[in-house]
Amino acid sequence: MRALLRAWALTVSLGAAPALAQTLLRIEERDLDGASHAVGPGVAIVDISSTLNIGVDRAALLERIRASAPGTSSQELIQDLLQLQSFLNEGAEAGLKPLEDALSEWAREGGTPAANAKLQGAYRQWGKSSLQVMEYAHRSLSGGDPRRARLRESLNVALERNAGASIEQLYATITQVGTQEAWRLRGELDEVLRQEGVSVQMGVWVTTRGEGSRPIHLPNFDTYAPQGRVDIERFKILLTEEQKAQLRQADQLARDIQSRRFSGALGPEARERLAQLFSSTRACVIALREQLDAFLRGTDPTTQRLRAAAEATRAQLESYGAFMDGLAAKYRAPPSTSSSADFLIGTNEDLDEAARRTRQSVEQFSVLLTALNAQAAGLDEGGKRLLKQLTECRQTFTTDVGAVLQTLTSVFQTLAGAQSTHTAALELGAQVLRLALEDLPERTTLDLADAGRRAEGDTVVLKFALRRGERPAQELEVRQLQMQRVLVHLETVVGLIFAQQPRDMGGSSTSRFQVAPAYSVLFKGASRTSGFWNNVLTPGIGANLSALDFDKDGTPELGAAVTLALFRDFVQVGYGYNVFRDRGYLFFGVGLPLPVLGFSAGSSRALSAGSLP
Structure with a gap:
């Protein structure tokens, strides 16, 4: 009996008929730690180095095609197919598991009245979909529908051939015949849609800060050349050449502030x-x-x-x-x-x-x-x-x-904390394939490391569109996936700190803070659900190293501290230790480059913190 149930379940694999509002694209993210995450609709957040498994809900797609062109030859055919599919899947999804559970309980309890009643109820639920298929086929008697008449004839032949079989076998026979008819309808529909010139396209772009949007290759959906693979290191503490330059500029800025040759303006x-x-x-x-x-x-x-x-x-x-x-x-x-x-x-x-x-x-x-x-x-x-x-x-x-x-x-x-990307101007290029429904892949995989150069806050945009002949593409679904460094990682940040120096080593009643260049190595991780966390709060905790000069003799003194960074590292606070002078200190600091403000420092070297990141 259980073997029969499993065999029946395997025959029903067409997908349930959806409501119109259901998403077409089913996206699963697999991160570098091996964990899987379902990606919801709207502006979702994924790790910048994850792999995306993208599937298309064919039943939902058929519903969208049917709704997009009333009065076409395919409309009634799609409606028949989706209705038959829904009956078949209702039995597979809602009836099979309760029946298996009821059988196990009946065998375990030795046929008690309660187990018998539960088993009878499970049989009725399981058979409901088969009865719906029978009713669906029976409507051909009054409506004259040739497709339903064909199903009714196939059911009559199959049931006559299995006369005297158990009720379970009869239910399974009905489902098997219904599934075969659904596949026939699907083949007919593919041909009708081909005659109507119906095809679908899916394109992918990466919207990169300062560079706009660029199309990227999606296997089996376009002919774009693959982007160069760019792996983003999770645990890197070496300063880049750009950060080294920022550190030198921070040193000059600290000197300018100390000498009061500083003014802030846009x-x-x-x-x-x-x-x-x-x-x-x-x-x-x-x-x-x-x-x-x-x-x-x-x-x-x-x-x-x-x-x-x-x-x-x-x-x-x-x-x-x-x-x-x-x-x-x-x-x-x-x-x-x-x-x-x-x-x-x-x-x-x-x-x-x-x-x-x-x-x-x-x-x-x-x-x-x-x-x-x-x-x-x-x-x-x-x-x-x-x-x-x-x-x-x-x-x-x-x-x-x-x-x-x-x-x-x-x-x-x-x-x-803005997350939305302007997608209206993104157009599907000539390299994006126009696929007939029978050629539409069940799934494809997008490894974000193959998307080329990218940064936190960049957005992956997926567009799924319907075409009829040479008419303009009709967008069926647009998904935006904001890339963040979700997994725990290290970031190195250059900045300035304002260290509270001891009164007996240069501190005075007018200024107890010394400005010094510094950099921090921070442990960070983004959220998959909170734009405020990722775009505004952006917390990090780690170590801060600075070049202090408490005794003002011109010789740098190493300061080592524990620090908390917030607001895109713009604000940092912590407690440190001057290794050379054996003194502790409190400090607050700012990260560089500054996101909006530019600075001028008299006749000193220009600071590039005012330029756009």
Whole structure:
């Protein structure tokens, strides 16, 4: 009997029919420690070095296809298949385990009344799905459905062949026939969908700070060349060349602070870099404006048919260009406020407006491109130049502008814990395969170490889309996975400390703190659920080493301390010991580079902490 149950369960492997809101992609993360984690919908958090196992819920996909095109030939066929699947899976998922448990209890207790009653109830539950299959097939008598009539005939033949068998064997026979019919329906559906030109695509991007979004290879779904493998060391304490330079700059800054040659303001280098980010967009706006003006001066019939779309694009371009020019001028000018908080708030508002205008421009470009391509045979040389320039500008807006928005987001929304990535402008490239449903892989694997260079806070974006012929892709699901260094690891941080020096060694009533360059080696780990922990709090605990000079003789003195770091290592506190002078000290410190503020130090060397990370 149990062998029969197991055999029956193995035949039912089509997947349950889902509600429309169910996610299409099932993602499982496997980290370097060997642990597995289910990745939920929304903006999820994964370890930066994990491997992602990605599966597609085919039943949920069929439901989305059915809902996307009412009245097509495939709609009724999908509905029949999903209904039959749901009956079959209901028995496998809800009825099999209780029946096995009831059989074990009945055998263990020797057929007591309670065990008998439980076994009878389990049989009824198990047989429910078989009765539903019978009822489904019986409806062909009144509705004239040839597919259900075929199922009814197959059931009659199978049941006649098994006449006199036990009730368990009859239930299993019904399920087996129903499963065979479901596979036949699936084959018919594949053919109908192929005739309707239905295909699916899945693309993956990594959104990297300061670089925008770049597509990466997803096995079996595209022809992109694999990225170079980049393994991120978990336990590394050596200073990088960049950190060594920061340490030298910290030493100079400490000297400047001690000598009072220090002033804090928003660095002009940072403002200039922000302004320069818009240069490629500005050049595109100018070039496209010229091509549109030339095209609109035409009088041929093709130009007249496209005039409305071209004029709407011209108006959108003027508005967008004026906004970007204003934004560039704003960041070249000195800030209107000395408050970092006010500056961050204003920049967040600029980000939202830039994202909205960018999406509007890309949408308008797409409208005109579609119209131009439809009239391609009648375009003169001016129209062809416009088509070429418009294609290039749309690409610029979806890559260069995406880089601008991501760079600004990474700098100015870090302290607010922003996690969402602008995904509307990401387009599935020609290298992303269009797969018929029968060619759709059950699963694929993405090793994040193969995604190339990446950093904490970067985002993996997965887009799953439906296509019908040459129509634009219809997005069915977009998933965002923010990469963090979730597993316990070591980080080395350069900074400045303000050490409380003893009164008998230079301390005075006006200043009891000495500024010194330092670096910390911190144990850290991120959260899979809390953006506040990962983007704002970011705690770490470890050792701090500093170059003190309590007696002010110009000879560095080693300070060793235990420290707690918070807020992206911007704030550090701890207690240390001056090894050379045999004195303890309390300290607080700041990490470098600073995330927003730039510094100038009189005539001393410029500090790069004001530049964008």
